[in-house]
Amino acid sequence: NAGVTxxxxxxxxxxxxxxxxxxxxxxxxxxxxxxxxxxxxxLRLIHYSVGAGITDQGEVPNGYNVSRSxxxxxxxxxxxxxxxxxxxxxxxxxxxxxxxxxFGSGTQLSVL
Amino acid sequence: xxxxxxSLFLSVREGDSSVINCTYTDSSSTYLYWxxxxxxxGLQLLTYIFSNMDMKQDQRLTVLLNKKDKxxxxxxxxxxxxxxxxxxxxxxxxxxxxxxxxxxxxxLAVHP
Numbered sequence: 001n002a003g004v005t006x007x008x009x010x011x012x013x014x015x016x017x018x019x020x021x022x023x024x025x026x027x028x029x030x031x032x033x034x035x036x037x038x039x040x041x042x043l044r045l046i047h048y049s050v051g052a053g054i055t056d057q058g059e060v061p062n063g064y065n066v067s068r069s070x071x072x073x074x075x076x077x078x079x080x081x082x083x084x085x086x087x088x089x090x091x092x093x094x095x096x097x098x099x100x101x102x103f104g105s106g107t108q109l110s111v112l
Numbered sequence: 113x114x115x116x117x118x119s120l121f122l123s124v125r126e127g128d129s130s131v132i133n134c135t136y137t138d139s140s141s142t143y144l145y146w147x148x149x150x151x152x153x154g155l156q157l158l159t160y161i162f163s164n165m166d167m168k169q170d171q172r173l174t175v176l177l178n179k180k181d182k183x184x185x186x187x188x189x190x191x192x193x194x195x196x197x198x199x200x201x202x203x204x205x206x207x208x209x210x211x212x213x214x215x216x217x218x219x220l221a222v223h224p
Contacts, residue, residue: 100145
């Protein structure tokens with residue numbers, strides 16, 4: 001019953017550092033996505049993938065990279081962290097686009 | 113454009129009904145969703161409605177959809193303190209790319 005698993009739960013970075021947020025799902029879902037949640041702004045889509053080897057940009061992709069080498073994993077890379085990237089990050093997956101989206105428990109990231 | 117809007121705050125007395133409203137623009141979504149987020153947690157799919165339906169009832173939850181006015185509402189009967197959370201409505205948009213867009217969230221506060 002793992003569902004969508006995100007690691008780490010908390011992370012503190014210094015400006016300019018890079019890191020990877022991990023996301024894995026065990027439901028054989030085709031569609032995976034990354035959102036960031038900021039106070040008063042709801043959730044904004046960063047990147048998404050409709051299947052292994054296929055990724056595309058969402059609303060706020062700048063400063064982030066993704067890859068989808070397997071169906072299960074969809075890591076999010078911060079190339080050079082900035083304070084503006086302080087946020088809560090959620091990974092989500094669905095069987096395919098236009099279906100119910102299931103969320104991980106989130107990663108709280110602070111960039112100092 | 114693609115947008116989902118909700119009021120930001122609702123306060124109700126325990127035992128009363130809560131009604132959370134949402135409007136959306138030009139969605140091609142097959143389903144429209146309500147998610148619930150408790151403090152420090154991820155988003156949990158609460159309920160959803162097929163876009164060809166007008167109403168769906170699920171225990172204390174009633175979802176109403178007015179497709180002509182692009183208006184979605186969530187009614188919680190006999191609201192309890194455990195219902196205190198942020199509620200998000202969401203719809204899929206496929207202009208350019210498939211994405212699930214969320215409203216900014218309505219914070220429901222339940223008081224004795």
